[in-house]
Amino acid sequence: MSAATVIQTLNSFDPAKCSGELERVQLISAARSLLAKATTPFEFGGGAKTTKQLAELIGADPYFLHRYLIHMVACNILEQVDGNTFKQTHLSEGLTVPTLVSWVDYLYEFLLPLQLGWPGYLKKNGLKEPPHSRDGAFQDVFKCPGKTLFNYMEEKPEAGDMFNTYIGGNVGHDLEKFLAKHPGTASRLVLEDLPEVIERVKHNFFHPQPIKGARAYYLKTVLHYWSDEHAVKIFESLKPSLVPGYSKVLINDVVIKTTDPDWKTTGEDLAVMMVVGSLERPEARWKRLVSDADLSLVRITSHPAALESIIEVELLPN
Known part of the structure; x- marks a missing residue:
């Protein structure tokens, strides 16, 4: 059966046609199994291993470990070859990617403590958005008044390393992909980051942009970490380097849907509100932000399979 047929069948399915509770439970189990099978594969190999072999690898008691292995089989994370032998699935292989x-570390170190502390923060401050990136739930939970998430990570390098690995930061993945796909397009590609993060071109985007007159300035998931007030300041630091009619600001970020929303982007919206007092912006909010910075929003390009869009911005015409 083709993927298109499966998608059509799932979209047309009516849950009311389940013959009873047993069939409903079987349907849910099959759906979970399908989700695990459809998860993007990462090839690592290694083959099937027994509980004893796995226990020896990590220094665990086999009986203790077996209870977790069985649970992972039930969750479609591992496949059980026989009673005491297990092998990886696409899902478990994917979970080993750095x-x-x-x-997972970021989830437990940052998001879960914030979620636990969020009700207490709202009780003290009212049911409203945090007023500032330096005065929100993060400062309340981690006891760092007046400091942003990024200030906190500067003081705790292990937290910064974890965050940069999670977001794939400071490496230049997008520049490398662009160069591979369009090798003759640009004569110069420059990766910028804070000096403590990378030694390519030292740059703080709240300071004047050092590269003048570039064809494009690319901001990859930057602005969703900052309030509108701070985002305008980032634009203001960038504007003097733009050439009218030539330079573009390409913003690679979420444009959150106000109807038929996607749970991943709405979840990210709540996460950045708790962590940095910011938001994922709908189209109207992006237009307002760009207008507040006295810039022109040319177009927004989206793809149904992508969570993020490209927002093209330029100087206002004279």
Whole structure:
């Protein structure tokens, strides 16, 4: 059966046609299994291993470890070859990718403490958005008044390393992909970051842009970490370097849908509100932000399979 047929069948399915509770439970189980099978594969190999072999690898008691292995089989994370032998699935292989390992660390070190502390923060401050990136739930939970998430990570390098691995920061993945796909397009590609993060071109985007007159300035998931007030300041630091009619600011960020929303982007919206007092912006909010910075929003380009869009911005015409 083709993927298109499966998608059509799932979209047309009516849950009311389940013959009873047993069939409904079986349907849910099959859906979970399908989700695990459809997860993007990462090829690592290694083959099937017994509980004893796995226990020896990590220095665990086999009986203790077996209880977790069985649970992972039930969750479609591992496949059980026989009673005591297990092998990886696409899902478990994906969970070994360094960015996802760091995401789990980020989840437990940052997001879960913030979620636990969020009700208390709202009780003290009212049911409203945090007023500032330096005065929100993060400062309340981690006891760092007046400091942003990024100030906190500067003082705790291990937290910064974890965050940069999770987001894939400071490496230049997008520049490398662009160069591979369009090798003759640009004569010069420059990766900028804070000096403590990378030694390519030292730059703080609240300071004047050092590269003047570039064809494009690319901001990859930058502005969703900052309030409108701070985002305008980032634009103001960039504007003097733009050439009218030539330079573009390409913003690679979420444009959150106000109807038929996607749970991943709405979840990210709540996460950045808790962590940095910011937001994922809908189209109207992006237009307002660009207008507040006295810039022109040319177009927004989206793809149904992508969470993020490209927002093209330029100087206002004279």
